[in-house]
Amino acid sequence: MKFEAITIKDIAKALGLSTSTVSRALRDSYEISAETRKLVLEYAEKLNYRPNPIAQSLKEKRSRSIGIVVCEIANNFFSQVINGIESVAYNKGYYVIISQSHESFEREVANTQYLASRSVDGLLVSLSTETTDLSHFNKLHDKGLPIVFFDRITEEMATHKVIANNFNGAYQATEHLIRSGFRRIAHLTISSHLSITKERLAGYKAALADHHIPFDESLVKYCRYGGLIEGETDAAIESLLKLTQRPDAIVTASDKLSTGCLAALARKNVRVPQDMGIVGFTNSPVTDIFHPALTCIRQPAFEMGQVAMEMLIQLIESKHPVEKFETRVLNTELTVRASSTRP
């Protein structure tokens, strides 16, 4: 009997009404007298009555809460996305439950299951790097659970999606390096089957092609766990530096890879930008105090969260099954700093 919370029953008893009348008054039903409503509302207010969301969920099979499935919150990009999601959710009266997979497929599945069993009204998902099998999402989606994918999306499911313009971002980054005089540009990126990896790789290749620089497979290094694992980035950088034709610049595809790259190069006494130019995808708020200040591609993370949440609410609150799905593509932004400026 932990919380002697006030229930509808208490109010009903005190006011000599039935629980249903109280419930209706609280829910602002039309078939209620103004008088009774006022009475109930005032009394409820006085007692600071709060409906028990658990009971509501059990009854209504909905919870006015949504689940987020991401790999990490200790990550500038994702924590900013989450803030965007929350800003919309808060205004619309939805609660947000965050879960982290730590890039583990197994954890992603477990989290998804848990969220579903908690009757979340919808899911906002960015896939883990290990995920190739989508059946845990597909099953729920088929049963009618609204899902919106963001950032790391999949083509296998027909639903709303939001991504940054990764192609353009990588294109811009690469082109900027080329225009700054770099010629042998490497690409340090994440797991090869993530959507963002493919999109960024394509942008990188396109920029090279448009500037008549031949694509060299050996200059693309994949970090399966995006630098999350100890030594992953160092190993990749090491192998780039060992190439007989060492690159003179790197486009890094994620937050952790960008910072990991700067750190690894510093350790190897490779000077940036003199010996190696860098442009990185990152949403770090402190790129300007890096050594050197990091030229970066920034994703509109907060906005992505907002858009994703709005799309999800649209799906949740739509009267009719939504048939037409949209993939919103948000622009990235290049900020030039010292790390890509040829001396």
Added chain:
Amino acid sequence: MKFEAITIKDIAKALGLSTSTVSRALRDSYEISAETRKLVLEYAEKLNYRPNPIAQSLKEKRSRSIGIVVCEIANNFFSQVINGIESVAYNKGYYVIISQSHESFEREVANTQYLASRSVDGLLVSLSTETTDLSHFNKLHDKGLPIVFFDRITEEMATHKVIANNFNGAYQATEHLIRSGFRRIAHLTISSHLSITKERLAGYKAALADHHIPFDESLVKYCRYGGLIEGETDAAIESLLKLTQRPDAIVTASDKLSTGCLAALARKNVRVPQDMGIVGFTNSPVTDIFHPALTCIRQPAFEMGQVAMEMLIQLIESKHPVEKFETRVLNTELTVRASSTRP
């Protein structure tokens, strides 16, 4: 009828048993025949039956979930604490619901209320900078909801707490600057009534005193929102630089203040460490690539999360009301880098 999830009823019907028998078999009650249990368990397994946690919560008034109340997750320290919490929670079968106050008292209250109404079994709390009134926690605590405070704690409530050794951390930071030859050391810190602020200020003062440096009130600058608000840090740094006796070093008390300070000084063309030494409290994983590399006091954030969660579980699972409370103090770690090294 979103999730046609299998219920106990379905199993009962299919097996020609009553729901109570099925429930007992599932819960491994002693008063059940081995045969029936086996039958039920196998069938449940086959159908991939999952008990509905919402129904369980409603019934049992517990949820095997705990709530986290923090100001921000887009913060190295807190996201690391959360990871520590999760690591323990996951192993012990607890689910974690994270809420952010964004340093707003109102949001903190709303979040707390929501978590409580969601029947969380306990709360892990780090106070918002605006919070002075603790009645939202006190009411719940009085009703028996276990609460453990971490980092930004309160003396007003008798319960388990975990903090870093903020006094020592600040003492070490200050003493290190003194030993490095700095003499006029400022302290850039957070809201004055936060526990961490007081503890750190005391450590700072003690180090000055022990080294016979007079304490100067004008060298302590408070940022109400810990640098979360635009321009807050800049204004504080500005006012330090305007002093007729300008400081030659600063001890910064938080992540955002440390990075904000470096950025502000760079903008003002104040060279670090030549014109200004810096030691900062921060859990940023990238202090080594800052310009200059930042000497810092690191808090054992992950461990703090683990300890807090263990304490909370102890409270939750204790058969008898816990009477004896503990405040665990975890050691901080000073790492010396360029920002505090007199040239």
Added chain:
DNA sequence: ATGAAAGCGCTAACAT
């Protein structure tokens, strides 16, 4: 060892 039934807090169909 098993079943029947009540009840957690709420909503809604069905009376009146």
Added chain:
DNA sequence: ATGTTAGCGCTTTCAT
């Protein structure tokens, strides 16, 4: 306009 009642999925007391 209001009350009665059933039921969401589960656990648990009380019968048998």
